[in-house]
Amino acid sequence: MVLDIIGGRPTAPPPPGGRRWLFLLRAAGSESPVPCSSPIMADGSSPGEPGERGRRLRSLSDGSHPSSTRSEDVVFVIQSQRNSFHVRQAEKLRKDLLLQTQALQESPPVILLLHRLSDNEGDWSILPLLPDLSSQFGNNSSWIMFLEEDTRVKLQKLHEVLKTFDRRKEWFLGKPLHDEESTIIHHYAFSENPAAFQYPDFSAGWALSIPLVNRLTSKIEEEPLKSDFTIDLKHEVALYIWEDGKGPRLTGVPELCTIPEHNPRAQYCATTVSSQSPLCGQPVKSDNIFIAVKTCKKFHSDRVLVVKKTWGKQASLLEYYSDYADPSIPTINLGVPNTERGHCGKTFAILRRFLSSHVPNTDWLLIVDDDTLISLPRLQALLSCYDFSEPVCLGERYGYGLGQGGYSYITGGGGMVFSREAVVQLLASGCKCYSNDAPDDMVLGMCLNALRVPVTHSPLFHQARPEDYAKEFLAHQTPISFHKHWNIDPIAVFNKWLKNDKHTEGLQKSTKDEL
Numbered sequence: 317m318v319l320d321i322i323g324g325r326p327t328a329p330p331p332p333g334g335r336r337w338l339f340l341l342r343a344a345g346s347e348s349p350v351p352c353s354s355p356i357m358a359d360g361s362s363p364g365e366p367g368e369r370g371r372r373l374r375s376l377s378d379g380s381h382p383s384s385t386r387s388e389d390v391v392f393v394i395q396s397q398r399n400s401f402h403v404r405q406a407e408k409l410r411k412d413l414l415l416q417t418q419a420l421q422e423s424p425p426v427i428l429l430l431h432r433l434s435d436n437e438g439d440w441s442i443l444p445l446l447p448d449l450s451s452q453f454g455n456n457s458s459w460i461m462f463l464e465e466d467t468r469v470k471l472q473k474l475h476e477v478l479k480t481f482d483r484r485k486e487w488f489l490g491k492p493l494h495d496e497e498s499t500i501i502h503h504y505a506f507s508e509n510p511a512a513f514q515y516p517d518f519s520a521g522w523a524l525s526i527p528l529v530n531r532l533t534s535k536i537e538e539e540p541l542k543s544d545f546t547i548d549l550k551h552e553v554a555l556y557i558w559e560d561g562k563g564p565r566l567t568g569v570p571e572l573c574t575i576p577e578h579n580p581r582a583q584y585c586a587t588t589v590s591s592q593s594p595l596c597g598q599p600v601k602s603d604n605i606f607i608a609v610k611t612c613k614k615f616h617s618d619r620v621l622v623v624k625k626t627w628g629k630q631a632s633l634l635e636y637y638s639d640y641a642d643p644s645i646p647t648i649n650l651g652v653p654n655t656e657r658g659h660c661g662k663t664f665a666i667l668r669r670f671l672s673s674h675v676p677n678t679d680w681l682l683i684v685d686d687d688t689l690i691s692l693p694r695l696q697a698l699l700s701c702y703d704f705s706e707p708v709c710l711g712e713r714y715g716y717g718l719g720q721g722g723y724s725y726i727t728g729g730g731g732m733v734f735s736r737e738a739v740v741q742l743l744a745s746g747c748k749c750y751s752n753d754a755p756d757d758m759v760l761g762m763c764l765n766a767l768r769v770p771v772t773h774s775p776l777f778h779q780a781r782p783e784d785y786a787k788e789f790l791a792h793q794t795p796i797s798f799h800k801h802w803n804i805d806p807i808a809v810f811n812k813w814l815k816n817d818k819h820t821e822g823l824q825k826s827t828k829d830e831l
Contacts, residue, residue, distance in 0.1 A: 386475065388423045389458040389483075391449070395440065395518065396429040396465060398770040399708065401596070401701045403431070405465040416471040426453070437765060438718030440773075441546050442553055443536065450533035454526055458483040461523045466590045468577045469521065473586040477571045478523070486528035488557050490516025492568040493550070493786040501548050501780050505555070514565065515554035517789055519775075520572040521587040522550075524557075528564065532557065541719025547779075574792040589792055599696035603632040606678045608666045611647065611686035612654040613640035619686035619801065620645060626810040630692040633676055637666060652752055659728075660759050661752030667739050679704035681734045689806060690731055690797040691814040698774065698796065699733070707738035709764055713773035716758060725761025729799035730777035732757065741767055782813055 392413060396406035410427045417424050430439055438444040442462070449460055459478055463469065481487050495502060495510035506513045516522040524532075546552060557563050573585035582588045611620055620636060628634060638647035639654035650665040663683060670681045680699060684690060702708050710733040711726035718724070726732045734742075747763035749756070764771055776796040778785065781804055795813055 386422055388425055390474075390478065390523075391426045391428065391453050391457050391460050393428045393430055393445075393449075393460060393462050394465060395462060396431045397440075397772055398431045399772045400703060400706060402465055402772065403429075406431075409463065409465060409467070409469075413469060413471065416469070420472060426457070436721070437724055438715070438720075438722055440713075440724070441549055441715055441718040443532075443541055443556060444719055446529055447533045447536055450526075450530050454530045454533070458526055459523050460526070460529055461521060462518070463521045463587075464518050467519060467521045468588045468590050470586050470588075473571065477569060477586050481525070481567075483525055484527060485525065486531065486564050487523070487525040488516075488528060488554070488564050488566050489524075489569050489572070490518075490522035490566055491520035491572040491574060491788075492566055493517050493788050495786060497783065499780065499784040501784055502551050505551075513554070513558075514568065515551045516566055517574055517786075518550050519589050519792060520574045522572070528557070531563075535559075543717040543720050543722065546715035546718050574788070576792075594701050595697050596701035598700060599693070600680065600699040601632075602630065602692060602696060603676075604678050605631075605633065605680040605682055605692070605696070605699070606670060606675055607631050607634040607682045607684070607692075608670070609634065609636045609684055609686055609688075610659055610662055610666075611636050611638045613638060613642070615686050616640075616642055616645060616647065620647075622689075622801070622806045622810075623686060626807055627690050627692055627814065630816070633678065635675070636686075637662060655753035658751070658753035658755050660749035660754035660756040663728075663756035663760070664749055667734075667743060670739055671736075671743065677736075679736055681736070681739060683728070683732045683734070684797075685729055685799065687801045687806070688729060688731055688797060688799050689810045689814055691795075691816060693816045694776070694794060694796045694814075695731075695733070698776065702735070702772075704735045705737060706735060707741050707767075707769045708733070708735040708772060709738050709760075709769065710734075710772045710774060710777075712775070712777040712779050713771050714757075714779075716761070723761045723765035724771040725757045725764075726771055727779045728757040729779045731797045732760070738764075738769060741769060782809060 394406045394409055396402055406429050410429065413427055414424055430445075433439055433445065433448070436444065453460070461474075481489070492514035493516065494512075494514050495506070498504040498507035498510050554566055558565055569586075571584065571586040573582065573587055574589050575582055575585065577588035577590060579588070609620075609623060616638070623636075636645055636647040637650055639649060639652070641647055641649040650662060650669070652661040652665050655661070666683060667681075669675060682690075682695070699710075702710065709726055712730040713724050714727045715724045716722050742760070742763055745763060745767055747759075747766070749759055761771060774796070776793060778795060778798045781798055781800050781802070782790060782795075783804070798809060798813065
């Protein structure tokens with residue numbers, strides 16, 4: 317049931333179609349089902365406390381709509397994550413917004429950290445969250461503004477921008493992206509003219525007017541969200557809102573920017589990005605990352621050769637796992653036959669080997685495909701922000717069935733990073749493959765969800781090739797990985813996008829300075 321956000325009291329059940337579902341996963345060796353997601357809870361305050369969200373509601377409950385946009389007219393949702401590093405980043409942004417509000421001598425806005433809103437795993441996919449936002453803010457606010465942890469906001473400038481839009485109408489605002497060519501990550505949508513459809517760059521922030529939030533809520537309650545894959549959330553949200561032309565298209569707002577906050581051109585922006593490459597201390601040493609490459613005999617002469625010519629040179633500890641032991645590479649046969657899909661059996665054999673005495677004891681494990689392209693120095697820098705004593709599972713996050721509970725998982729092609737503690741908990745849980753050719757990344761996602769271990773997303777990992785992403789999206793990134801050799805020269809792609817060059821020699825220290 318949905319909880320009253322102010323007092324924690326149960327309210328009436330949601331209307332038909334608004335119900336949250338509970339997915340069950342039976343743990344290996346257990347007769348009891350283990351929940352893969354939990355019912356929605358209060359806003360993230362300690363049990364029994366009204367919480368910031370409730371306190372703010374009291375000051376907004378009169379339903380007034382002033383003639384100009386002020387802080388209290390905007391509900392900020394920071395798209396935060398449960399990992400401790402990301403919590404700190406989100407809290408830093410929240411505090412900055414409150415300081416700006418004080419400087420403007422305005423009432424503080426409602427600022428919600430997404431990971432604290434409930435225990436529902438699907439909240440990060442935004443659409444399942446809209447009914448709750450509509451219920452709490454549909455009559456007392458004008459805008460829902462979504463921010464990523466690295467988004468920086470100039471509050472006064474944002475007010476000036478928002479007041480140019482009639483809040484009584486449906487608006488979907490953001491910095492527009494478009495595809496140059498039809499792409500697999502968008503299911504080849506708009507193949508005849510990929511540039512015709514625009515979707516928001518979440519890094520710049522994006523906003524929904526309350527009338528649009530309320531109408532989308534009615535749609536969700538009348539027709540429950542489908543149980544499907546979540547691959548590129550920003551594109552999928554835009555498609556849902558557009559609704560084959562029945563809803564609004566994205567309205568581009570030039571003041572929503574993704575240039576660095578200290579760029580001279582940023583003076584015209586209401587939002588910017590804080591940095592391109594997180595660095596929280598000394599990069600993790602290369603000999604503290606054990607790397608497992610999944611391959612098979614038919615790819616020994618081409619894909620494995622690419623690894624050796626490119627990023628493999630950067631590795632201190634790397635093993636190739638195949639269905640055939642080839643001493644010239646060398647590859648290791650783990651006794652798991654090659655499968656055309658899935659590779660779950662091989663991946664779990666790698667996890668067991670990582671904890672064995674057969675390989676050096678390291679804090680981190682990286683599992684990649686033989687057609688993954690990756691920058692290890694950039695990964696080493698990124699991992700300086702994470703605590704290896706926590707169960708960390710890091711990479712590009714996908715989801716399945718998030719509209720009805722479901723689970724998140726790290727998609728394998730972009731690389732899956734595990735702390736040793738995460739591997740220990742996974743194997744101790746008794747979780748295992750239901751077949752050798754089961755999808756390893758999805759099975760791991762179900763297991764992690766049952767353990768309540770968060771899947772941590774980084775947009776710097778990529779499941780597809782550079783050409784499968786919008787140019788403007790990659791322009792403000794220092795990417796860590798790409799995947800697939802299809803119709804590309806993989807060595808040229810590595811040299812252009814991932815080779816350790818001027819982009820990583822001077823890794824930004826802004827994150828370190830601000831922590």
